[in-house]
Amino acid sequence: MSFHRSRTARTKAGALLASAAALLSAGLLHPAPATAATTPSGHAQAHATAAVLDLDGTGRTPVVHGEDRAYDTASIVKVDILAALLLQAQDAGRQLTARERERAEPMIRRSDNAAANALWRQIGGASGLAAANKRLGLTSTKGGPGAKWGLTRTTASDQIRLLRAVFDTGGTVRRGAGGLDAHSRAYLRTLMGQVVAEQRWGVSAAGATGSRQALKNGWLQRNTTGLWDVNSVGEITVRGHRHLVAVLTNGSASMGDGVALVERTARAAVA
Numbered sequence: 001m002s003f004h005r006s007r008t009a010r011t012k013a014g015a016l017l018a019s020a021a022a023l024l025s026a027g028l029l030h031p032a033p034a035t036a037a038t039t040p041s042g043h044a045q046a047h048a049t050a051a052v053l054d055l056d057g058t059g060r061t062p063v064v065h066g067e068d069r070a071y072d073t074a075s076i077v078k079v080d081i082l083a084a085l086l087l088q089a090q091d092a093g094r095q096l097t098a099r100e101r102e103r104a105e106p107m108i109r110r111s112d113n114a115a116a117n118a119l120w121r122q123i124g125g126a127s128g129l130a131a132a133n134k135r136l137g138l139t140s141t142k143g144g145p146g147a148k149w150g151l152t153r154t155t156a157s158d159q160i161r162l163l164r165a166v167f168d169t170g171g172t173v174r175r176g177a178g179g180l181d182a183h184s185r186a187y188l189r190t191l192m193g194q195v196v197a198e199q200r201w202g203v204s205a206a207g208a209t210g211s212r213q214a215l216k217n218g219w220l221q222r223n224t225t226g227l228w229d230v231n232s233v234g235e236i237t238v239r240g241h242r243h244l245v246a247v248l249t250n251g252s253a254s255m256g257d258g259v260a261l262v263e264r265t266a267r268a269a270v271a
Helices: 003-025 074-091 098-109 113-123 125-136 156-167 182-192 255-270
Strands: 047-054 063-065 214-221 228-238 241-252
Touching: 047 156, 047 255, 063 255, 074 098, 074 113, 074 125, 074 156, 074 182, 074 214, 074 228, 098 113, 098 182, 113 125, 125 156, 156 182, 156 228, 156 241, 182 214, 182 228, 214 255, 228 255, 241 255
Parallel strands: none
Antiparallel strands: 047 063, 047 241, 214 228, 228 241
């Protein structure tokens, strides 16, 4: 391994450790128990599903790789939370307030959990999310219980529906009905394009080098098993075409293993 590659690996590993430490300090990450669910070979039972839609192609149906099962969202639900907030603001005929932006922007760019807690309450929790998702065309997403937005359940194909609501052209929009208007879509796209450097792993690994990417990642260690949910959703550019990509995984033995699984799955799905 070259010095450059080893330095890059150390930098990435440090960023993952910092992300995990932040979750631990927030009380959302639990130390792994002494044992974890394993296969007979001793490896964690990790699963992955990917969905891909070429926005510049002729098809409108995503290609799904793997079983389109339900996974915990972890922090990718923050895109959905902000979409719900934007719809509520549209219905009220207003822009987001300064306070709402002060929460929305770190929630997406830095995956700030305190901001997500506040906005989850503001949109009405799972019921508010469900109302927004009905308008956005999601059919297989269920909000987490109580304050546990990270335990929202979703599928890869539903995440493509959400990404289309953000990155595709909007349909008919009117107060109390329809999807995100042009201003709301642009706001969400901008924030997803400004995710901090240490959180730019994931579906971005399948994009063209140097191309613009917009994404949101999520990671959560389950306290019942010690295994990790690691997810990534966003828009990347491949061979000159914009692609929406959603990769959902669970059962990884570590966050690093989960990130590697997400990136490997994204590359294979796009290829």
